[in-house]
Amino acid sequence: MPGEQLESLIDTPAIREAVAIVLERTNGENEELQWGDVKDALSSGQWGRLIEEGILVSGSSGFVLSNPEHIRQKFDKYDASSETAAQVDKIETEPWAWYDKVAGVCALIFFIGYWSPQIRNVIASVDNIILGPVTHALPFYAVVLLLALVTGLYSTVLQSRLMDTEKIQQYKDRMERLNRRKETAEEREDEEALAQIQKEQMKAAGDQLGMFKLQFRPMVWIMVLTIPVFLWLRWKVRGGHLGVGETGLIVPLAGSVSWQQTLLGLMPTWIVWYFLCSMAARQVIQKTLNIQISPS
Incomplete structure (x- = not known):
């Protein structure tokens, strides 16, 4: 295969990924592969394209790289230039708005309420203005169930709306690609x-703070409402x-237990x-x- 044609194919993301997998599974040599050896990592379309373009050719019982050394050299050359540079580019994320920061401060204050009776009593007294009538209308176990449903609903919705799963997946994909390249180089x-x-891994690790901020933003808003x-x-209870009459529950195996x-x-x-x-x-x-609520 001419070098120009191979470089053009490697420039295609789907082919580039497929070539990387094949190089990894064959150790860059003339080892034969069958579809069953790579179907966990490649689509049937990628596999067929490799055969169609002549990157893979028929062997005695499977398929082999048409010219392993040539393909590996071209792939490494491309990998060290264009793709490598793209992989370590900073993934742009939106900075926290002022209201996100305010929510973070509120969540921290609420969190201190676990240890501070003064803060806890103030928060609970305010909550009781709304929840007090509910406890008079429903038994306590039903109140807990209702609160769990409400908090579960807004937690799920907030996480799905505020979590940028696409960018989180970009972070994960970049680290996985670097790990695959490291294994092949080893x-x-x-x-x-x-x-x-x-060097690329060290630079990429510095961007992990960006992924942490992406994951933590919805958690801040969830804590503001849940704590x-x-x-x-x-x-x-305490x-x-x-x-x-609100003594506790009857639990399987444990029997009648008090709330505390x-x-x-x-x-x-x-x-x-x-x-x-x-x-x-x-x-x-x-x-x-x-x-x-998680990257696909």
């Missing part, structure tokens, strides 16, 4: 390539504000009940609304 014992890849609810529940009785390890019953309801609610909401 197999070839290419010290020069390993040194270059290590006050949790502090109110703690105030209600502060002696439950009704006379430890159920799983050191966790009291009310925390276990809240988290079980919250996790179940989030799963139902995600399935019902078909909400995607």
Whole structure:
């Protein structure tokens, strides 16, 4: 295959990815491959394109690279120039707006409420203005279930709206590509390539703060709404504000347990009940609304 044609093909992202996988699986040599050896990493279209373009040719029982050394040299040359530069380019992310920063400060203050009775009592008293009438209308276990449903709903929606899954996937893809190139270079014992890849990994690692900010932004807004609810529940149970008949739950295996009785390890019953309801609610909401909250 002429060098110009090969370079043109490698310039195509799908072919470039496919060539990288084939080089990795064959160790850059004349080892034969069958479709079953690469179908976990390549699409059938990529596999067929490699054969159609003559990068893979028929062997005795499978397919081999038409000219492994030539293909590897061209691929490494391209990889060290255009693609490498693109991989380590800074992934642009939107800075936090002023209201995101305000939410972060509020979340921190609310978080301190776990240890500060003064802050906790103030937050719980404000929450009780809204939630007090609800506790008079429903038994406490139903109030916890209702709060778990509400917090699960807005947590799921906020995470799906504020999480930039596309950019997070870009960060992950970049690190995976660098790791694959490092493994291939180690197999070839290419010290020069390993040194270059290590520099790129160090530069890419510096951008991990960007991915952390992307992931933490929705968590800040979730904490702003969730922590006050949790502090109110703690105030209600541990502060002696439950009704006379609100003693606890009947739990399988454990039987009748009080709300403050430890159920799983050191966790009291009310925390276990809240988290079980919250996790179940989030799963139902995600399935019902078909909400995607992680990179595909």
